[in-house]
Amino acid sequence: MLFSSITFLFLFLPIVLAVYYMVPAKAKNIVLLAASIVFYAWGEPIYIFLMLLSILLNYFCGRDIYRKWEDPVKGKRSVVFAVAANVLILAFFKYYGFLIENLNGILPTDIPYRELELPIGLSFYTFQGLSYIIDIYRQKVKPQKNILNYALYICMFPQLIAGPIIRYIDIESQLTERRISAVRLGQGSMMFIRGLAKKVILANMTGEVFEQIADIPAGRLSVMMAWMGCISYAFQIYFDFSGYSDMATGLGRMFGFEFRKNFDYPYISQSITEFWRRWHISLSTWFREYVYIPLGGNRCSAVRNMVNLMIVWTLTGMWHGAAWNFIVWGVYYGVIIVMEKYVWGLSLEQLPKAVRHIYSIILILVGWVFFFSPSIGYALRYLAAMIGLGGGIADMEAWFILLTHWLLYLLAVLGSTAMGYSVIRKLAGGTSRARTVSAVVVYFGMFFVSVAFLVTGTFNPFLYFRF
Amino acid sequence: MTGDMPGIPQVMKYIVLALIVAYIVVLMLFTSGSNRPFEEVEAEIGNVIDTSALTKVDAQRLKRNFGLNSADYAGVMYYTSESSMSVDEVLLIRVRREDQIQEITDALDERISSRSSAFEEYAPEAVQLLKEAQRSVRGKYIFFAVSPDAGEYRAVFDRSL
Numbered sequence: 001m002l003f004s005s006i007t008f009l010f011l012f013l014p015i016v017l018a019v020y021y022m023v024p025a026k027a028k029n030i031v032l033l034a035a036s037i038v039f040y041a042w043g044e045p046i047y048i049f050l051m052l053l054s055i056l057l058n059y060f061c062g063r064d065i066y067r068k069w070e071d072p073v074k075g076k077r078s079v080v081f082a083v084a085a086n087v088l089i090l091a092f093f094k095y096y097g098f099l100i101e102n103l104n105g106i107l108p109t110d111i112p113y114r115e116l117e118l119p120i121g122l123s124f125y126t127f128q129g130l131s132y133i134i135d136i137y138r139q140k141v142k143p144q145k146n147i148l149n150y151a152l153y154i155c156m157f158p159q160l161i162a163g164p165i166i167r168y169i170d171i172e173s174q175l176t177e178r179r180i181s182a183v184r185l186g187q188g189s190m191m192f193i194r195g196l197a198k199k200v201i202l203a204n205m206t207g208e209v210f211e212q213i214a215d216i217p218a219g220r221l222s223v224m225m226a227w228m229g230c231i232s233y234a235f236q237i238y239f240d241f242s243g244y245s246d247m248a249t250g251l252g253r254m255f256g257f258e259f260r261k262n263f264d265y266p267y268i269s270q271s272i273t274e275f276w277r278r279w280h281i282s283l284s285t286w287f288r289e290y291v292y293i294p295l296g297g298n299r300c301s302a303v304r305n306m307v308n309l310m311i312v313w314t315l316t317g318m319w320h321g322a323a324w325n326f327i328v329w330g331v332y333y334g335v336i337i338v339m340e341k342y343v344w345g346l347s348l349e350q351l352p353k354a355v356r357h358i359y360s361i362i363l364i365l366v367g368w369v370f371f372f373s374p375s376i377g378y379a380l381r382y383l384a385a386m387i388g389l390g391g392g393i394a395d396m397e398a399w400f401i402l403l404t405h406w407l408l409y410l411l412a413v414l415g416s417t418a419m420g421y422s423v424i425r426k427l428a429g430g431t432s433r434a435r436t437v438s439a440v441v442v443y444f445g446m447f448f449v450s451v452a453f454l455v456t457g458t459f460n461p462f463l464y465f466r467f
Numbered sequence: 468m469t470g471d472m473p474g475i476p477q478v479m480k481y482i483v484l485a486l487i488v489a490y491i492v493v494l495m496l497f498t499s500g501s502n503r504p505f506e507e508v509e510a511e512i513g514n515v516i517d518t519s520a521l522t523k524v525d526a527q528r529l530k531r532n533f534g535l536n537s538a539d540y541a542g543v544m545y546y547t548s549e550s551s552m553s554v555d556e557v558l559l560i561r562v563r564r565e566d567q568i569q570e571i572t573d574a575l576d577e578r579i580s581s582r583s584s585a586f587e588e589y590a591p592e593a594v595q596l597l598k599e600a601q602r603s604v605r606g607k608y609i610f611f612a613v614s615p616d617a618g619e620y621r622a623v624f625d626r627s628l
Binding site: 046049050053054056057060061062063064067078081082085089092097100101104110112113114115116117118374 | 494500565
């Protein structure tokens with residue numbers, strides 16, 4: 001079930017909220033867990049069992065590691081088993097087909113294999129499970145005694161299928177004690193509506209422009225059209241994913257949970273290092289905590305640190321999908337981050353702000369080309385078109401798209417910087433009566449426009465579902 | 468240190484892992500697709516199709532009946548009846564990307580719905596066939612059949628993967 005669907009907005013969410021607020025505190029977790037299982041099973045009736053088995057596996061692994069806290073050898077063996085089991089399950093569903101296809105490409109024989117669909121949310125809930133067992137091994141947290149609470153941590157519907165990736169350590173206390181109130185319900189609703197509008201209005205509309213441009217063969221794209229396609233995709237993926245994260249965080253707050261921020265205006269960054277501190281923060285944090293630091297982080301030689309960074313960024317690319325373009329995308333960022341750290345980072349800081357911003361935006365846009373391309377060959381042809389080796393400098397079609405969508409791009413620029421939110425806050429912030437009225441008007445307006453787009457539109461994918 | 472009975476979590480984690488492996492085996496047997504070339508799967512299904520009732524048609528007919536562009540997919544096989552009184556048809560598609568599956572299943576829903584509305588007044592047996600339509604999504608393969616022999620075609624499809 002999508003958050004941006006009529007069924008979710010007008011059936012599922014109101015019923016779950018009503019029941020959740022009516023039942024006594026002790027029953028709230030059970031209501032939320034049951035709702036989460038229904039939410040997942042709605043779209044993935046078969047893979048619900050995989051998720052439940054994964055919950056059971058990590059629950060028992062956590063308890064087993066805890067029992068071995070005083071025996072480091074046994075404890076290590078136990079955590080290695082748990083990590084290996086989780087990684088193997090993820091790798092099987094995500095990379096097994098990719099691996100055999102590549103083997104078939106290089107071997108003279110054709111190995112037959114059976115394809116399985118990637119279970120929705122597998123990458124997200126596996127990473128949450130791993131954070132749980134590793135933090136128990138590190139003795140940062142104790143295992144959850146109540147399996148229902150642990151199951152709720154893994155499959156809470158606001159964050160189940162596209163994150164943010166929540167570390168158990170950040171939410172442990174909230175599983176047993178959290179505050180719900182009318183104010184928090186209102187704040188959560190407003191955040192949800194902002195996310196919905198980002199997704200349904202800005203992401204879907206820029207996505208349609210991108211699809212239109214992507215239908216043109218890369219070799220025929222003019223420079224202007226190629227850059228417009230890339231910019232449209234950059235806006236689409238940002239509003240799609242940050243909109244989803246806002247909706248998830250808003251829903252969490254409605255149910256009394258506080259999730260950490262997952263996006264912090266990444267397109268205002270002045271370096272790629274800064275971009276990755278602002279983009280999909282929960283994923284970067286996860287890799288830093290559970291891969292980069294255990295590898296030695298930056299407390300080692302420069303060469304070792306470069307290797308660590310490249311490992312982390314290659315894995316980040318692979319996490320996004322089993323395809324060479326994602327691996328290249330990850331390696332691309334790894335190389336830039338190493339360069340910023342060891343080669344041109346200091347020089348970059350001396351440059352004017354505007355130059356640093358242009359530098360970052362260009363590199364981010366080039367990165368998105370690898371990300372959205374179905375193959376490396378297509379990415380290279382697209383990049384060639386961006387530097388004038390395609391269909392000329394500008395064409396009538398590109399001008400037509402620009403002139404008919406300039407307002408959309410303007411809104412997208414506003415929405416991807418703090419300016420958009422500050423406009424909304426000026427209109428609807430504060431506590432005076434007039435501000436309250438204007439908040440109601442602004443947010444209901446955003447909600448109704450979003451619903452109108454949902455009812456009339458046909459283009460409503462969620463890009464991060466496939467990861 | 469713990470209130471657990473010694474060894475229970477350790478035993479349980481192995482049992483649950485074994486259950487996961489068994490579950491994956493079941494998924495592989497009954498829901499998976501395969502990398503078998505489209506032409507081979509198409510040939511196996513084509514061999515059993517009753518060609519006296521169904522005719523193989525081209526991309527234009529697919530576009531007209533389902534609104535789908537055959538060029539978007541890795542492979543398309545479409546048989547339909549030439550009679551306007553028949554709802555029989557068999558469709559096999561291999562998608563290029565998994566995100567194309569949804570548009571096809573939506574098109575199949577739409578097709579069943581529109582055909583059911585068109586036939587409900589005067590051909591209840593055709594509506595019954597539409598209700599009993601066989602549909603299967605296995606990996607990148609999507610199979611759809613409306614026919615008195617739909618079950619048999621489906622079985623051939625399952626075996627062909």
